[in-house]
C-alpha cells in the first residue's frame with residue numbers, strides 16, 4: 293500500500309514538484325525571516341556580549357536598550373564605587389561621534405571608551421597592534437568590520453573625532469550593535485577629549501561584585517542611589533530585546549512575514565495536495581472497491597503528505613541554512629541566526645501546512661463512494 | 668456441494684433511487700434475482716435502465732435503499748462499511764468499461780493490488796500477479812505501465828487483476844465497450860474461461876457481465892434483460908451459444924426468480940484453476 297501511495301505521488305511529476313516547491317518556499321519564508329529576525333536581536337545585544345567581566349551594568353534608570361546613550365556623572369561613579377559589596381566599578385563610554393577620514397570624507401562612528409588602567413570592557417580580540425597602545429594619548433583601535441567603512445584606514449593614520457586628532461594604533465574584533473555602526477575603541481580618558489560633555493560622559497558604570505557578596509543585594513543597594521539602576525547581563529539583554537521587539541516595530545514586521553509564509557504554505561500546499569487527491573479519487577475508489585481498508589487509505593494519504601512535507605521542509609530549511617552561512621561571511625551586512633529552536637519551529641509550520649491539505653484529502657477519500665468506479 | 672453453496676446471488680425486492688424531489692431517479696424498482704455459481708450471466712438492457720446500479724448493489728459497492736442483496740450467503744445489508752470492504756476483497760473481482768488501472772503502477776503491480784490490499788506480502792503477490800498475467804497472455808508485458816499498453820491489453824491486465832485473488836463473483840460492466848470487435852472477443856474469451864474457474868477451496872464461480880454488445884451474447888449461459896429499473900419477467904431474447912456450449916439451461920429459460928443451476932461443464936481447454 294505504501295508503495296502504491298508513493299507511486300501515485302511520484303507518478304504525477306508536475307504536481308509533486310509543485311507541492312515540494314510550495315512547501316519548500318513556505319518553510320524558507322518562515323525559517324529565513326525568523327532567522328534574520330533572531331539575527332537582528334542577537335546583533336542588538338552585541339555590545340553586551342563584548343563585555344564579559346562585570347556582574348552589573350549601572351546605567352541611567354530610564355535606559356531602554358544597551359546602545360542607548362544616557363549620560364552618568366562622576367558623582368554617580370563615586371557613589372557606585374562606595375556602595376557596599378562592590379569590588380570595583382569602572383566607567384564605560386559609548387556614543388555616536390562624527391569622524392573625519394584622511395580623505396576628507398566624514399561619517400558617524402560608535403566610539404567605545406574603556407577605563408585606561410584596568411581596560412575593563414576591552415574588545416574581545418585585538419587582531420593587529422597592541423591593546424596597551426590605547427593608553428597613548430588620542431589612540432584608537434578600529435573594529436575589523438569597520439575597516440571598509442572607514443576607507444581602509446591603516447595603523448598610523450590620523451582620524452578626526454569631533455575635530456580632535458585620533459591616531460589608529462591597531463585593529464580589533466567586536467560585535468557591532470543593532471544598526472551595525474563602525475565601532476572604534478579608545479580609552480575613557482581619550483573620550484573626554486573627543487567628546488566635549490564635561491565630566492558627565494559616562495554611559496555605564498561596570499561593576500564587579502565582591503566575592504561572596506549577593507549580586508541581588510548589591511543591585512538593590514545601587515538602585516537606591518539617585519537616577520541610576522543596576523542591571524545584570526541577562527536583564528540588559530532582556531531590555532534590549534524587548535525594545536527592539538516592541539518599540540522598533542521590527543517584531544511586528546517580521547511576525548507578519550512569518551505569518552504570511554505560513555498562510556502561503558497552508559493555502560498553496562493545502563490546495564495542491566487536495567487537488568492531487570481529487571485527481572486520484574478514481575484510484576482511491578478502485579482501491580476501496582477492491583477492499584482497501586479505511587486505515588490503509590488513511591495511511592496512504594498521510595504517507596504522501598509526510599513525504600512531500602519532509603522534502604519541502606528539507607528544501608526550505610536547507611536554503612535558509614545556506615543563507616545563514618552566507619550571512620556569516622565577513623563584511624556581510626545580513627544578520628541571520630539559525631538555532632535548533634528555529635528548526636523545530638519551521639517543522640511545526642510545515643506540519644500545519646500539510647495537515648490542512650491532508651485533512652481535506654482524508655475527508656474526501658473516506659467519504660468516497662466506491663460505486664464511482666463504474667462511472 | 669450443497670444447494671445453498673451453489674446459490675451465488677440472491678436479490679429480493681431491491682430498490683435504489685438517486686436524488687430527491689424533482690431530480691429523483693428510481694434506478695432500481697424492485698429487483699428479484701437468483702443466480703447460480705458456475706455460470707456466465709449477461710445483463711442487457713437500454714442505457715439508463717439501471718444495469719450498473721444493479722451490479723453495484725450486487726458487488727457491495729452501493730447500498731440498496733430497500734430489499735435484500737446476498738452474495739454467496741453474505742447479506743450486504745447487515746454489514747458495516749469495514750466488514751463490507753473486507754468481504755468484497757475476498758468475494759468480488761471487478762472488470763470495468765474504462766479499465767481503471769492505476770496509471771503510475773506497472774502491469775504486475777496493478778494485478779497485485781487486490782492481494783496487497785488483503786495483506787499478502789509483496790513477493791508472493793508479485794509471483795501470483797505474474798502468473799495471472801501469463802494466463803491472460805501478457806507475461807512479457809509485466810513491467811509495462813498502463814499507458815504503454817493497448818486498450819485490449821489493459822483490459823486483459825484488468826481481468827488478471829480481477830481474478831488474481833480467485834474471487835467467487837466476477838462483475839464486469841461493459842468490458843468490451845471500449846474495444847474493437849476482435850479484442851473484445853479475446854477479452855470475452857478470458858471472461859468466459861473465468862466462469863468455469865473456481866476459488867481456492869474449489870468452489871464454483873459466478874460471472875456477471877453487463878453488456879450492450881450483441882456480438883458477445885453467445886458467450887452467455889443465461890441472459891437477463893432489464894428495463895426501467897426492473898428485470899423483465901421473460902427474457903426477450905435468448906441467444907443460443909455455439910455448438911460446444913449449446914446445451915440449454917432449463918432454469919435460464921425459466922427467467923428471473925428461479926435458481927439457474929446448470930451442471931458444471933467439462934473443463935476442456937479451459938483452465939479451471941484460474
Ligand SMILES: Nc1ncnc2c1ncn2[C@@H]1O[C@H](COP(=O)(O)OP(=O)(O)OP(=O)(O)O)[C@@H](O)[C@H]1O
Pocket residue numbers: 685686692693694712713714715716717718719720721
Ligand atoms: N450516482 C448517481 N446519481 C444520480 N443518478 C444516478 C446515479 N447513478 C445512476 N443514476 C441514474 O440511475 C439510472 C440508472 O443508471 P445506471 O448507470 O444504472 O444505468 P445503466 O443501465 O448502467 O446505463 P448505461 O447502459 O448507460 O451504462 C440512470 O437514470 C442514471 O442517470
Ligand SMILES: [Mg+2]
Pocket residue numbers: 718719720840
Ligand atoms: Mg452502466
